[in-house]
Amino acid sequence: MSEWRVYLSGEIHTDWREQIVSATEAAGLPVSFSAPVTNHEASDDCGAAILGSEDKKFWYDHKGAKVNAIRTRTLIEKADIVVVRFGDKYKQWNAAFDAGYASALGKSLIILHDPSLTHPLKEVDAAALAVAETPDQIVKILNYVINAEL
Template sequence: MTKIWQVYLSGEIHSDWREQIETMTKQKKLPVCFTSPVTNHENSDNCGVAILGAEDKPFWFDHKGGKLNAIRTKTLMRNADIVVVRFGEKYKQWNAAFDAGYASALGKPLVILHSPQLRHALKEVDAAALAVAENPEQIVYILDYVINGNLPSA
């Protein structure tokens, strides 16, 4: 029986990097199941008050949502074989940095994905990773190598 690798895709939600990785992984027929946080920004922000009731103060609004999102994040990260964290260009992604630290604390193999322009800003995060990639294709190459021992074809 082939192992199905559990890969958690964390971080930036404003581009299609997850879809790119999933599509290329399917094309290579890699035995991978991807999980991620809720990537619908509005749902992620509003889940606490939508489920548990309104809040007058922004702190409690965010507190409720953050805790509900943490149930998913903590559970899926604990079950992951590999955690990939993407840092995008557009927004400061404190949650991505937290996820990278949490994955590291759990002892999960951590792969970081960001552009070369963020190298200096993320040097400590990169130092905790087992690999730092610059594009989704490299993530798929890493998965193919780790799972099958294959190198990219020229």
């Protein structure tokens, strides 16, 4: 395989994606990354902004979720590896859904979260091939699976 495709899903309030991307580039690993839209406002408002506003919040959110799903589904389906990060500040139902979707597709799934979330994420962790606690561990996993080196 010449280039590995890695989808970075989940929490958008910290720089974990940037840490993984920069460390992977520094290591010279042949990886291309993709991710959901990480601009929270754009992600929330895309459906109504593009397709027309809605009076009821349910339909406003419904439109946005469907437009975002076009990107999310396509990129997860194309990925070789899906990394899903759960942060401790917010409930990330979308991240859990992405993990389940990737698992259902048989994607190689890596979960990233703080040890304090081990119990609430036990079912998600059970579906993963690896559970990491730091972005550095993700980069080490990528190096190992790509280069077969520790």
